[in-house]
Amino acid sequence: MFKGKKSLLVIALIAVLLVVVAGCASGGGNKATSESKKTQNGWEKIKEKGVLTVATSGTLYPTSFYAKGNPEITGYEVEVLKEATKRLGIKVKFEEMGFDGMLSAVNSGQVDAAANNIDTSDDRKEKFAFSDPYKYSFASMVVRKSDQSGIRSLEDLKGKKSAGAATTTYMKIAEKFGAESVVYDNVTNDQYLMDVANGRTDVILNDYYLQKMAIAAFPEIPVEINPGLYYNPSESGLIMKKDNTELKAKIDQEIKGMKKDGTLKKLSEQFFGGADISKKADIKITQVVKVD
The missing domain is CATH 3.40.190.10 (Periplasmic binding protein-like II)
Known part of the structure; x- marks a missing residue:
């Protein structure tokens, strides 16, 4: 009878050891899987x-x-x-x-x-x-050519209709100065420019070089970059x-x-009308605005 109990005890101990070993192996496997997953995500x-x-x-x-x-x-x-x-x-x-x-x-x-x-x-x-x-740049504004949409400073944005995507830094700046947001969903530049020209909106805050090229691409639309009103240097x-x-x-x-x-310079000049945006521009910045 004693021998039988001893045998049962040995069997129980072996079983416990097997569970512990299996648990360790499983834990190691999970760690390896986790590391592999981390690597595979990058x-x-x-x-x-x-x-x-x-x-x-x-x-x-x-x-x-x-x-x-x-x-x-x-x-x-x-x-x-x-x-x-x-x-x-x-x-x-x-x-x-x-x-x-x-x-x-x-x-x-x-x-x-x-x-x-x-x-x-x-x-x-x-x-x-x-x-x-x-890419290095700075911010500017597109306004109507006839009257610059009544905007001579960032403070003049109050009450104006500002066109753009909802979550951009530029839209946040416009809202900070009291502009009304007019949100667009991935439309082309000509739509933005035409709406400023016809009065549906008043202004577009965006990157200077992008706006300069957009206006050059549609010379028939009577809009312009507000001269001398350059703010917030940026890099992308x-x-x-x-x-x-x-x-x-x-x-x-x-x-x-x-x-x-020189590859960046060459590509920049190709797409930005000869401008080298791969380095900072020598331009007078009138204001720097911090947004959340």
Whole structure:
């Protein structure tokens, strides 16, 4: 009888040891899976697929647009990323969407990154990673040519109708000075400009170089950039998930190389009418406005 109890005790101990060992193995497996998942969500996953997926609008001339008669998307940022990914030995795929959905698409993993003249800001840098800047600029206003829409300063925005996407820094500035927001969902530049000209809206706050090129593309629309009213210097880069540090390092490496060998300057001059936006402009800034 004693022997029988001893045998049962031995069997029970073996069973407990097996459970402990299995638990350890399971825990180790979960850790390995977690590490693998973390890696697969970043650069290694992109490298394995051979494709970097980037959100962009396809309607923002001259940084992301369709040239007449050409079925392929092009533009300054588009071509910068095509060249950068080519140097990394992968391809780039562009997912077109409105600006308001781009950052959430990056955050959810729907896309790897976003490029659409997205300015760096303290708020965005807390939530996302930015590549080294490949574009430097400053803000300006498009107004009616006949009367400058009655705007001579940022303070004159009060009561005016300001056109743009809902969550941009420019719209936040307009709202801060008391403008009424008129929100558009991924429409082309000519629609924005025509609405200012015909009085549906009064002003467009945006990047100087983008506005300069848009106006040049539609000379028949009676609008202009408000002369001398330049504010908020800015810089733009590719925006990614905060923890995607290896992808950022890879993109930064190629941007540095493209600056050094003149590729950024060449692409800038090609799309921005001879202007070199890969370096800071020597321009008088009249005001700097902080927004949340």
